[in-house]
Amino acid sequence: MFFRKNVSPLPKPTKIRNIKELAELAGVSPGTVSRALSDSGLISAKTRERIKDLAAKHDFRPNAMARNLRIQKTGAIGVLIPLGHETGQHISDPFFITMLGLLADALTEQGYDLMLSRVIPSDTGWLDRIVDSGRVDGLIIIGQSDQSAVLDRVAARYRPMVVWGGHTPQQVHCSVGSDNFKGGDLAASHLIERGCKRIAFLGDPKALEIGQRLEGCRAAMARAGLSDGLTVFPAHLVAEAAQSDIAAFLGTGQHRPQGIVAASDVVAMSALRALSERGIVVPDDIRVIGYDDLALAELTVPRLSTIRQDLTKGAAALIDLLLRRIAGEDTPSLVMEPELIVRMST
């Protein structure tokens, strides 16, 4: 590890620092410049063009902070990732980047900046601090984690906030997500159809969404008269940890499950590898189904069957609802249909 010098930079000609300087350079008042730059109809076309050209020539752009203060808007949307149910979790989860990428694109398109924060809720006021800081015009929260209470409390006083995750009848906050209960049901039903009688659920049900997926599995098992066949293993979402946990779990010889419902594709991937290393063949010996249908699901060996959540549609909905809330509207939550994707692992 060593340092290398960079070629040294060049100086630069004088620059316009604010709207006032640009104004006296153009021989008009600051107000006129402001209106010209913002395409106000109150300015004659010729001076507007003149000022715009001048601004372009000096590549001047009005100060965003000053504008924000006056307008009382920041032009930024906060995207929060609460890591409550899993302290010390590093988001190695590709789910986040997929969602983040979609949000970043859509927000940029709408002219908003994206402020990213990972929050590890130490106390109950973490969300209030962010809301009251006045740094964002609205908030998108990815996953309730185990913080539903906090979300509900804040949602009661702060409108421009939308949450990706599960939906419960009594919740106050506006959410977007797939029907996790139905998704879990779909997954378990699929395994049952394939002949599985003993099924393991891998995932930590403390997170709202995952708990709902588990309930869905339970319902499917009950319907099939297999209520006793479901085992829950609260595998962590962290890939490395899940790895050894799953291996240990599957070591329980004769009661080995015939099917695995993983709480996410990443957990499923961990399971696939653990199984492969123990010489257990998927899907012949054990069938595995994931959740999310990330791009990764196509890359596993064998290709992963999974429950698809349409993240593209989800991201679009999150932003649509948020913008409407910023505009003052009171929007309902959105629950999307999950879809069973059958590939090679079941």
Added chain:
Amino acid sequence: MFFRKNVSPLPKPTKIRNIKELAELAGVSPGTVSRALSDSGLISAKTRERIKDLAAKHDFRPNAMARNLRIQKTGAIGVLIPLGHETGQHISDPFFITMLGLLADALTEQGYDLMLSRVIPSDTGWLDRIVDSGRVDGLIIIGQSDQSAVLDRVAARYRPMVVWGGHTPQQVHCSVGSDNFKGGDLAASHLIERGCKRIAFLGDPKALEIGQRLEGCRAAMARAGLSDGLTVFPAHLVAEAAQSDIAAFLGTGQHRPQGIVAASDVVAMSALRALSERGIVVPDDIRVIGYDDLALAELTVPRLSTIRQDLTKGAAALIDLLLRRIAGEDTPSLVMEPELIVRMST
């Protein structure tokens, strides 16, 4: 897909909107409140505590925009992901989330916000616009992509900017990254040692870093007298695309390579699956080595040998250098040693 109503929210008691209101409520001047809240020594301990308590009781936090304007700082660092060499690329690459997570943690710890932007450089002024918008105190750019010229030009006038990626002797901008040439050399040498005489390089060398890795491979091959044994296949970083490309490439029967150097772990993953589906056994038939050593590399079947870049150290260095640049220092670039990690795929 359907909507569900949320429970309606409650009203709230009157709230302090600014420092002035808090001041008259406390019977002091706004200036005093400001000083009290910012722990200025010019205020007596008792009034300071009194005001702080009052602020806490009304959970009042001074407006960030106003503060920013006055202080001439935003408290935010921009993180940019240029997607130049690959139009339409969706960052499904776990590399980004790994880096982003590390940066988010470290920046939060330093009291900075993180503003994320994905940029698809349409013209040559994309970076100037961001710099001049005045929305951030500094910039971290992840990967030069094919935009080195733009980076150099802007670096000449804008100091608080650090780039993750490759380093060239003539570059103007400050960069942090591993020695890609040496990394490529390491990868190819390892395969050569294992007996490979025909090696394929998978990755698009238009991106600076990847081009350097390729050069490293070339050097290793030349040293071993195998200059003719290297084939380059410009596989896209996009997982799905890489998939079919790689499969097509490996269909070229008798000249099939004995080893594959993938430009990243994600590309390597694609290769592994393509091989597996064609019944080609790794490492017996073909050896595969990746680059990055992401968490994913532990989850592939078989576990992926790879060239490790210490992203934790890298992220820390990016931020350290950036903060020093913000403070006015002129920092050199940092080149870290890559490390060969041998697992099961070679």
Added chain:
DNA sequence: CCTAGAATCGCAATCGATTGAATTTTTCGA
């Protein structure tokens, strides 16, 4: 009890852009 000097606190300018109201300039019909 008086006063120098330190400890607190208030006053008012400032950051840079926006915008309603006032003012000046232009336009155009009579």
Added chain:
DNA sequence: TCGAAAAATTCAATCGATTGCGATTCTAGG
């Protein structure tokens, strides 16, 4: 050519917090 309406521009207040400087209060020594 005059004057009123319309168009263009200027003026000045405002957003909310920070901070140098001046004013006031307090402390303590003589």
